[in-house]
Amino acid sequence: MNKDDLVVSLFSGAGGFSAGFSRAGLKPLFGAEINADACQTYQLNVGSPCHQLDLSTVDPAQLEKFTGGRRPFVVIGGPPCQGFSTAGPRNSADPRNQLIFNYLNIVERLAPRWFIFENVEGLLTSGGGRDLARLVREFVYMGYSVRLQKVNLASYGVPQTRKRVLMIGNRLGIDFQFPEELFSFDSGKAKKSSGKPMAPSLAEAIAGLGPAESTRGTLVQYASVDPVNAFDARMREGNVAGAVTHHVRVEPAGRMQVELLKPGQTMKDLPFELWHDSYKRRANRRVSDGTPTEKRGGAPSGIKRLHGNLQSLTITGAAAREFIHPSEHRPLTIRECARIQTFPDKYEWVGNNASVIQQIGNAVPPLAAERLAKHLQYIDGSFGADTQALDSGAPRLLGFVLTEALGMSPALKSTEALLADMHQGRLVFDGHTATT
Numbered sequence: 001m002n003k004d005d006l007v008v009s010l011f012s013g014a015g016g017f018s019a020g021f022s023r024a025g026l027k028p029l030f031g032a033e034i035n036a037d038a039c040q041t042y043q044l045n046v047g048s049p050c051h052q053l054d055l056s057t058v059d060p061a062q063l064e065k066f067t068g069g070r071r072p073f074v075v076i077g078g079p080p081c082q083g084f085s086t087a088g089p090r091n092s093a094d095p096r097n098q099l100i101f102n103y104l105n106i107v108e109r110l111a112p113r114w115f116i117f118e119n120v121e122g123l124l125t126s127g128g129g130r131d132l133a134r135l136v137r138e139f140v141y142m143g144y145s146v147r148l149q150k151v152n153l154a155s156y157g158v159p160q161t162r163k164r165v166l167m168i169g170n171r172l173g174i175d176f177q178f179p180e181e182l183f184s185f186d187s188g189k190a191k192k193s194s195g196k197p198m199a200p201s202l203a204e205a206i207a208g209l210g211p212a213e214s215t216r217g218t219l220v221q222y223a224s225v226d227p228v229n230a231f232d233a234r235m236r237e238g239n240v241a242g243a244v245t246h247h248v249r250v251e252p253a254g255r256m257q258v259e260l261l262k263p264g265q266t267m268k269d270l271p272f273e274l275w276h277d278s279y280k281r282r283a284n285r286r287v288s289d290g291t292p293t294e295k296r297g298g299a300p301s302g303i304k305r306l307h308g309n310l311q312s313l314t315i316t317g318a319a320a321r322e323f324i325h326p327s328e329h330r331p332l333t334i335r336e337c338a339r340i341q342t343f344p345d346k347y348e349w350v351g352n353n354a355s356v357i358q359q360i361g362n363a364v365p366p367l368a369a370e371r372l373a374k375h376l377q378y379i380d381g382s383f384g385a386d387t388q389a390l391d392s393g394a395p396r397l398l399g400f401v402l403t404e405a406l407g408m409s410p411a412l413k414s415t416e417a418l419l420a421d422m423h424q425g426r427l428v429f430d431g432h433t434a435t436t
């Protein structure tokens with residue numbers, strides 16, 4: 001085993017992040033995760049141990065022991081995002097937000113050459129931007145040169161628009177850029193046409209699967225012996241069974257509503273009398289309590305029919321309930337969600353359906369992870385790139401991209417101001433400014 005290729009995954013979940021690194025040729029050393037099902041899924045598929053533990057209380061020295069004295073090439077991880085997610089109530093005092101600093105303490109102890117920190121875009125404005133600024137500042141103090149960017153993972157070829165904040169750092173003094181964005185995308189909600197080819201569409205991502213079964217536990221044969229497109233071929237790789245699990249159709253809540261929905265339409269496009277009661281309650285509460293948009297925890301979209309010829313919307317733990325198939329009157333199956341998240345069909349899942357869809361929705365898509373892994377190997381010099389020559393000198397915030405939009409919300413502007421100060425060499429925290 002090469003000392004330069006070890007990967008430690010914190011908050012490793014089902015192993016999506018690690019699986020992509022493994023496919024790129026790196027060696028997952030271990031994962032650490034609190035959830036028993038996710039930990040077992042990780043072990044079954046990633047093939048390295050997953051230590052089931054609570055990272056909010058663990059002594060980083062314990063994790064150092066698991067490395068057997070070897071220094072990881074990279075620590076990857078995405079602490080839970082419920083505290084920051086705009087899809088749920090936001091609370092900067094949420095103790096789960098503290099987990100980002102547990103991540104930091106562990107990175108300090110393991111001292112990898114690189115780290116990649118992944119999170120939802122809500123992190124950008126959590127605590128008025130101070131949570132993020134503090135995190136960056138601490139990484140820089142620890143000796144890392146850090147670059148931060150909001151990325152839509154569809155631009156890396158994932159058949160889904162999925163905005164994530166990525167922070168990448170190294171303690172080699174290397175300046176670097178993020179991987180090139182190779183694909184245009186359009187999910188109806190998020191769109192970027194860069195003249196580059198379109199990312200695979202939702203229809204392409206689920207093509208080749210046979211018709212969904214109605215009986216749980218059934219193995220569903222592929223629709224054809226040979227893959228029907230390049231994405232299907234990638235998904236089928238190594239799946240000797242020629243069939244898939246978790247491809248089971250469930251009856252939608254409110255069949256009449258579902259039959260009326262056209263692609264791109266949500267519950268609110270239907271006549272009021274057809275809205276589900278739960279949806280009416282949520283919608284009313286949001287209007288009557290006057291909660292500002294950014295604090296509402298996302299639109300109460302209820303069910304939504306996806307477009308087959310566009311990329312999917314972000315897959316979350318609710319996707320197999322709320323996202324309706326482009327042409328059939330049913331929600332997406334768990335298998336379809338796994339494919340949209342780019343998990344290969346041979347991936348084995350541990351847990352009941354609720355647990356499995358949560359593990360899938362939480363994951364970094366393996367395909368995006370693979371792009372990141374190959375890019376790191378490249379800029380680190382493992383593939384012959386002479387990036388050492390780009391030595392940026394002292395550890396610092398190398399740069400940041402918080403949005404690609406022209407305008408910025410006031411909340412994002414204050415984050416930008418904090419980071420801009422830091423980028424210019426002033427480390428700002430809690431209202432105090434110190435020159436580095």
Ligand SMILES: C[S@@+](CC[C@H](N)C(=O)[O-])C[C@H]1O[C@@H](n2cnc3c(N)ncnc32)[C@H](O)[C@@H]1O
Pocket residue numbers: 011012013014015016017018032033034035038053054055056077078079080081099359362363364365
């Ligand atoms: C966003 S998911 C990470 C998914 C993973 N990166 C992947 O690609 O599959 C966050 C994970 O953190 C785990 N987690 C939450 N609190 C934790 C804690 N205190 N200690 C360890 N893991 C925790 C959750 O169970 C969840 O699997």
